[in-house]
Amino acid sequence: MSALMTVSMTINGTETEPVEVPEDLMLLEFLQEYLNLTGTRYGCGQGVCRACAVIHDGPRGPRALPACITGVAWANGRAFRTVEGHAERDDEVNVTAITPVQQAFLDHFSFQCSFCTPGFVSAAQALVERLEVDPVPVEDVEDVVLAALNENICRCTGYVRYLEATRDVILATPGLTTGVERAEES
Amino acid sequence: MRTLLRILAGLVLLGLVTGLVIFFGFTGAGPVPPASRDLEALDEEAEAEMYALGEYVAKAGDCAACHESEDGLSFAGGTPMETPMGTVYGTNITPSETNGIGNYTADDMYRAMVYGIAPGERRLYPAMPYTSYHAVSRADIDALYVYLMAQDPVEKPNRPAEMVFPFNLRPLIAFWNLIYRPDPPEDPGPGLSGGEDLAEDRRGPYLVDVLGHCGECHTPRNLAFAKTDDHLGGTVIEGAVAPDITPQGLARRGWTRENLGQFLSTGLSPQGVMTFRMFPVLSHSTKYLPARDIEAVATYLAEDMPDPASPPSEPAAVDAHPEGHGLYMGLCAGCHGSEGEGQPFGSVAMVGNTTLMLDNPLNLQRVIREGIPARSLSGHLRMQEMPAFEATLEDSELEALTEYLRDRWGVGAM
Numbered sequence: 001m002s003a004l005m006t007v008s009m010t011i012n013g014t015e016t017e018p019v020e021v022p023e024d025l026m027l028l029e030f031l032q033e034y035l036n037l038t039g040t041r042y043g044c045g046q047g048v049c050r051a052c053a054v055i056h057d058g059p060r061g062p063r064a065l066p067a068c069i070t071g072v073a074w075a076n077g078r079a080f081r082t083v084e085g086h087a088e089r090d091d092e093v094n095v096t097a098i099t100p101v102q103q104a105f106l107d108h109f110s111f112q113c114s115f116c117t118p119g120f121v122s123a124a125q126a127l128v129e130r131l132e133v134d135p136v137p138v139e140d141v142e143d144v145v146l147a148a149l150n151e152n153i154c155r156c157t158g159y160v161r162y163l164e165a166t167r168d169v170i171l172a173t174p175g176l177t178t179g180v181e182r183a184e185e186s
Numbered sequence: 187m188r189t190l191l192r193i194l195a196g197l198v199l200l201g202l203v204t205g206l207v208i209f210f211g212f213t214g215a216g217p218v219p220p221a222s223r224d225l226e227a228l229d230e231e232a233e234a235e236m237y238a239l240g241e242y243v244a245k246a247g248d249c250a251a252c253h254e255s256e257d258g259l260s261f262a263g264g265t266p267m268e269t270p271m272g273t274v275y276g277t278n279i280t281p282s283e284t285n286g287i288g289n290y291t292a293d294d295m296y297r298a299m300v301y302g303i304a305p306g307e308r309r310l311y312p313a314m315p316y317t318s319y320h321a322v323s324r325a326d327i328d329a330l331y332v333y334l335m336a337q338d339p340v341e342k343p344n345r346p347a348e349m350v351f352p353f354n355l356r357p358l359i360a361f362w363n364l365i366y367r368p369d370p371p372e373d374p375g376p377g378l379s380g381g382e383d384l385a386e387d388r389r390g391p392y393l394v395d396v397l398g399h400c401g402e403c404h405t406p407r408n409l410a411f412a413k414t415d416d417h418l419g420g421t422v423i424e425g426a427v428a429p430d431i432t433p434q435g436l437a438r439r440g441w442t443r444e445n446l447g448q449f450l451s452t453g454l455s456p457q458g459v460m461t462f463r464m465f466p467v468l469s470h471s472t473k474y475l476p477a478r479d480i481e482a483v484a485t486y487l488a489e490d491m492p493d494p495a496s497p498p499s500e501p502a503a504v505d506a507h508p509e510g511h512g513l514y515m516g517l518c519a520g521c522h523g524s525e526g527e528g529q530p531f532g533s534v535a536m537v538g539n540t541t542l543m544l545d546n547p548l549n550l551q552r553v554i555r556e557g558i559p560a561r562s563l564s565g566h567l568r569m570q571e572m573p574a575f576e577a578t579l580e581d582s583e584l585e586a587l588t589e590y591l592r593d594r595w596g597v598g599a600m
Contacts, residue, residue: 002524023515024524046521046532048560048570060577074516 007076010057011035012085027075028052028067031082039083039118040067043153050152053119055081055126061133064123083118086125100169101125108165112156119152124166131176138177141170205361213360215301216369218293222325222379225292225332233332239379240333243326246378246479247319247397250470251463252276255342262286262340267313268424269411272349274313282339292331299327300370302363309359311347312366317413318399320370321392323377366412390486393479398471403428403463418487420544426462427549429540433491438600439543440495443488447480453563457540461558462549473564497538499526500599503590510590513583517575526595532570542596547588550596554584 008018011031019034031037031054043051047069054067057079067080088097101124104110111117127148136144145166154162170176228236244250253276255262262285265276278286287295290305298304302316310316352358376383377392384392394400395417405413406421420430429435436446441457449455450472453465460468475483504511515524518536522528526536536542541549557574579587592598 024519026520046529046570047573063577069520071516071519073512073519076516 005073005076007072009072009075009077010079011037012081021072023071023073025072026068027054027070027072027080030072030075031067037082037084041115041118042068043115043119044068048151048153049116050119050123051116053122053152054083055122057081062126062129064119064126081122081125083121086121099125100173101128101166104165104169105162108161108168110157110161110165111154116152116154116156120149120154120162123149123152124162124169127166128169128173128176131170135176135178137179138171139179141167141177145170208361208364213364214307215297215303218296219324221292222323222328225328228332236329236332237336239326240329240331242474243330243378243397244333245471245474246393247322247330248399248467248471249279249330251466252313253279254470255340260340261334261337262342263344264342269313271353271411272347274311274347274349275345277344278340278342279334280337280340280342281335282341285341285343286339287334288339290331292328295331295334296324296327302359302367309356309363311349311356311359312362312412315399315402317367318396318402320368321374321396323374323379325379326377326397329379362410362412366410386482386485389479389482390484390489393475393483394486398483400431404431422546422548424463425548426552427544427546428463429544431487433488436487437492437494439540440497440538441488441540442494443484443491446487447484450483451475451477451480451564452567454534454567454569456535456538458534459558459569460563461541461553465561468563495600497595498543498599499537499595500593503594503599507586507590507593509583510586510588511594513579513587514590514594517578518587521572531568533572534569536591536595539595542591543600545597547592550591551584551588554579554587 002022002024004020005023006018006020007030008016010016016035021030021034028040028042031040032042040054041051043049045068047066050064050066052066052068053064055062056065062081086099086102087095090096098106099121101121105117105121105124110120124145127145131144142163145163149159149162149166152162223232225236249261252265252267253261253263254265256264261279262282263276263278267274267276280286281288283289290298294305298310298314299316299319299322301320302310302312302314304310347354375388375392378384378397401413401418403423404418404420406416406419408414418431418435420432420435421428429439439457441455445455445457449457449460450468453460453468453473472480472483514522521533522536523533526539528535528537541553544550553572555574555576558569558572560569560571562568575584589598
């Protein structure tokens with residue numbers, strides 16, 4: 001029987017009520033069992049497949065991390081975004097607008113079974129937000145996208161559609177890349 | 187005054203002459219025993235036999251550790267070895283006549299391996315472990331010669347060593363050799379070529395101290411970067427701890443003879459997984475050793491070993507290090523278990539972990555900072571990736587976590 005601890009964290013912009021949980025509880029279980037946020041998926045349970053990736057909004061900017069091996073002991077007091085927190089919603093929490101990343105995944109038919117999709121959404125969104133602060137040259141975009149999504153495992157569509165969708169969002173969004181003028185001239 | 191100058195000039199001259207006499211008279215290659223057999227007159231069967239043996243000598247001697255090319259496909263060299271005096275790059279030992287060892291005779295190879303002297307009296311840096319290889323049998327070198335000469339030549343030029351002055355002056359190695367290079371033993375024994383004739387009690391030392399050249403990393407070095415008498419006593423090399431692998435050091439950290447054999451043949455044991463420069467040693471060398479040789483190595487390393495200590499565990503560390511314990515629960519326990527039990531094929535156990543029991547926390551901190559890539563160990567045995575926590579942990583948090591781990595299951599709980 002493991003020791004108990006009281007935790008509270010910011011999930012999708014809302015601070016959770018303090019609740020007593022086992023100190024070895026993982027963030028993923030906390031999201032699913034305590035907050036009923038079941039969009040974040042349990043895949044390998046070892047931090048390898050990234051189906052459980054959520055965005056951590058920390059002092060060093062947004063970063064996707066595996067919720068299945070990140071404990072509440074660390075998550076306590078920190079801020080995270082799950083796949084439920086990306087789209088805009090009205091007062092009745094109905095989705096009113098999805099994000100460019102989500103739209104691009106739909107347009108590109110990036111997923112079939114969708115089990116890995118929340119993890120890809122988190123990884124791609126964290127990348128887009130990172131590039132808003134720290135844009136990269138156009139010619140590096142494909143490498144940067146591959147590096148950011150490389151850890152996420154998908155068994156259906158073969159990755160290319162996820163990579164192309166993310167690349168297209170980045171190229172179509174002003175401010176995420178540098179050297180665009182030169183590309184237009186040539 | 188003039189007399190003084192004369193005396194001084196005389197002394198300098200005497201020093202020079204002595205130096206030259208020593209250089210030419212005493213620091214060259216010693217005697218070369220006759221070839222084990224006529225390598226020019228091998229029939230097909232004998233050549234195949236020597237090739238197979240040579241391949242095994244190359245593996246047991248871990249030539250690939252330094253001579254492997256960057257693409258991992260040949261012995262064309264390029265692997266850097268960082269020393270305090272500069273960087274040496276493994277050379278091309280494919281049979282290319284222009285870039286490799288295509289012009290070597292078997293005698294030349296013997297001189298290079300045993301005396302550290304390549305054709306043209308070129309002195310090799312002792313990064314080439316001739317002070318370990320000095321006791322390789324002539325028959326093993328002949329077999330290795332047959333094997334290496336049968337490889338495809340690769341036309342890849344050697345990358346010159348980048349040594350700082352005065353270590354870039356190769357002739358000076360002659361004087362190092364004079365002091366630190368052991369003479370080959372009068373009877374090096376039959377070597378691996380001897381098969382059954384290499385008795386069990388000689389097999390272990392031959393594999394560990396000679397071919398395997400374990401001491402090149404595990405034995406502390408002196409100021410001249412020569413191995414000291416503290417044989418296999420453990421040291422820091424290339425930014426990582428090469429642990430103490432004396433019987434006492436191993437027993438203190440809970441190793442048994444069986445664990446050693448398991449670790450060397452599979453890369454994994456209850457004490458942990460091969461990391462840093464020991465992982466390539468597994469991939470190039472130890473996983474290819476047959477059971478009998480693994481047994482011989484483990485038996486030699488565990489010779490007269492005291493009773494191994496049981497895995498240390500200090501539950502009081504939980505309350506003593508609240509920050510470290512919290513970080514462990516939040517970032518580590520998901521894989522390594524809240525009680526440090528680990529999980530098969532995923533994460534090593536903290537209970538009994540040899541790295542936690544090292545006096546120097548260097549390896550532990552590097553693994554936490556840098557992570558370890560997913561790796562195939564031996565056969566179908568794999569370990570998953572250990573993530574890098576450099577971007578997650580502040581320096582003070584890393585310290586707190588390290589202290590907790592070492593006091594909970596490591597050196598602080600012993």
